[in-house]
Amino acid sequence: MRWRVAFPGICVLLLIAVILTSQGERHASLSDGVVAYFKRQQPVFAQKTVLLQQCIEQLHAGDSTSLLAARQALRECRISYKSIAFFLEYFFASEAYVFNAPAKYEIEEPYIEYEEPVGLQQIEALLYDPQVWQHRQELAAQAAVLVQTAQDLNALLYQFSATSPRVMESIQQELVRIMTLYITGYDAPLLKSGIAEAAAAMKAIDTILTPYQDLDKKDSIRYYLQAGIRMLTMQPDFDSFDRLSFLVNYALPLQRLLLNSNYDLFSPAALKTDVFPHNGITGDTALGRRLFFEKALSGNATRSCATCHQPGRYFTDGLVRNRSFVDNKELPRHTPGLLYAGYQYSQFWDGRVQSLEEQVKAVMHSPQEMNANDDTVLQRLRNMPAYGSISLLQVQAALAAYLRTLAPFNSPFDHYMAGNKKALTNEQREGGNLFMGKGLCATCHFAPLFNGLIPPLYNRTEFEVLGAPANDDLAHPLQDEDSGRLAFFPIDFYKGAFKTPTVRNAAVTAPYMHNGAFRNMEQVIDFYDKGGGNGIGLSVSNQTLSAVPLQLTANEKKALIAFMEALTDKDR
Structure with a gap:
């Protein structure tokens, strides 16, 4: 379930590649080359x-041969689509959709427009459904839409034009998809065709860029494209593919060359917090850090932000659920960590506010959390020499500014991706490949933040x-009654929906889930391994x-836990 928002995201990675400026007038024909390529494909x-x-x-009921043939045809169709995906996804997003x-309902907020599942991913879900024979009519309807739309694609080229920088931007975005979506199985988790699809996408990039490459230079765009394609082609098995080697040895060097930069997807500067929602007021980070430990912000001056978000506990509290400020009863939800909180378009488990500034205000005003009265808080602060004539907006902005600094990117995994191949153990490397592969963890926890930013x-x-x-007894599970985002956004699809948090530092911030039900990482992995709520016998429609x-x-499972440990920041 995705919430679409209008903020720009990736920054550094949308630079114009050097190859466009190093070939003189030749780069002017890049757009023509793309059009010619699309007409062929x-x-x-x-x-x-x-x-x-x-x-x-x-397809005939009970006929496994016809079912296998349909799945194989779907695989070939998906691979062929990835040969033109870079072009469609960038220039013609509606047709690409x-x-x-995704094989689930999409909701356009705040307009509450529903987009029904459609396309290749939905066909995959139906072809792998245990009741596949009952879906023949829907499968036929889906296929008919695909055929008609595919046949009409050439009409998109009527009066089409694009600058070379925009073509390059489409290629750069496709490379990010290859690294974060294709090789992780995001598009085809059941078909497991992601490695072959990534190869098709890289071959498309190679074809488009061939006229503009130095073919003789070893450390060239051509070299990394060809080497990456070769690895994807020679190791097509989804479960055993060595993703970390592919990324470090081929994809990331290729990205740096395309960007003419030292930055790549896993560089700390690749994503910047200043593009995420805020109220436009520049906050004082040093002031924010002081206020983070300031108990005067709470109703009775006994609780600070650090009371529940303890730096020594990676800005969590280590409790299943903390206690209410008013009656000392358990809060309804587990306290989330604050590390990397600045890299989100919504805050709280249910995403009920957009910015960190709004989150600060909501927590201060919550009777259960800090129970603050604005006038009382400001009077206290203004009576302290350290704060002077501070305003509530300054409090919000300063705290939010401090929270945006809580992004160390200093885990063993980060050091490995930066080139230190001794930073990870063999077991951690295996776990990283499982996380991005067979475990399908990276289909929701997207690199490089490993949260829900798509x-x-x-x-x-x-x-x-x-x-x-x-509860944590998977053999005798109890239905959780928390309505999740539904309470904030009353749509049936949002019942029990929660924001996907980062799993950076997850190894040291138990317990887990929105309700703190799971005490350790072993329980979390068992839950996912069994297929979530429906997999353990609950009814979650x-x-x-x-x-x-x-x-x-x-x-x-042990290797996955080892990889989680490798996502633990050393300095915070």
Whole structure:
């Protein structure tokens, strides 16, 4: 379930590549080359949709051969789509949505417009449903839409024009998709065609850029493209593909060359917090840090932000649920951590406010949390020499500014991605590949922040319905009654939906989930391994997490935990 927002996301990664300025007048034809390439690939893709439609029409109840043929046709269709995805996703997003939308309802906020599941991902979900034979009519309808749309794609080129920088931007965004979506199985978690799809996407980039590359230079765009394609082609198995090696050895060097920069996707400066929601007031970071520990902000001057977000506990409290300010009863939700909180388009588990400034104000005014009265708080602060004639807006801005600094990017994983190949153990490397592969963790916790910001633009915050139980006994689960985002946004699809948090520092910030139900990481992984709420026997009609078991082995689970430990920041 995704919440679409209008803020720009990725910054550094949308620079114009040096190759466009180093080839003189030749780069002027880049747009023409893209159009010619698309004209060659469009009929190939259109034919693949026809073959998929024919296989779907030949499905017969109980006939496993026809089902396997349909799945194979879907795989070939998906791979062919990725040959033109960079072009469609950037220049013709509406048509791209028809082909590759998520297999679940999308909600346009704040307009409450519903977008039904459509396209290749929805066909995958239906073809792998245990009741697949009951979906023949819907499958046929989906295939018909694909065929018609694919056949009409050439009409998009009528009077089409694009500058070379925009073409390069489309390629740069596609490379981010390859690194964060394709090789992680985001598009095809059941078909597991992501490695072959990534190869098709890189081949498309290679074809487009070939006239503008130094073919003889080893450390060149051409070299990394060809080497990356070779690895993707020679190791096509989804579960065993070595993603970390692919990223470090090929994809990230390629990205740096395309950007003519020392930055890449995993550089701390790749995403900047100043593009995320704030009220426009520049806050004093040093003042914010002082206020973070200031108990005068609470109603009876006994509680500060640091009371529940303790720096020594990675800005969490270590409790299942903290206590209410008023009656000392348990709060309804687990206290979330604050590290990397600045990299979100919404705050709180239910995303009920957009900015950190709004979050500060909401927490201060909450009777359960700080129970503050503005006039009383300001009078206290103004009586202290350290604060002078401070205003409430200054308090909000300063605290928010401090929170935006809580992004160390100093874990062993970060050091590994920066080039220190000794920073991770073999088990941690295995766990990283599982996280981005068989475990499907990275299909919701997207690199590099490992939260719910969706690549390649990082301009949407994702909410998911996991079906997390109210207790930690997966053999006897209890239904959780927390309505999640539904209480703030009364739409049935949002029942039990919560923001996807970062899993950076997750290894040291137990307990877990919005309700703190799971005491350790082993329980969390078992929950996902079994398929979420529906997988453990609960009835969660709108669950967005796949209920298909991951079938992780005991050693794989250990490796995943080891990787989580590698996401722990050393200095905070």
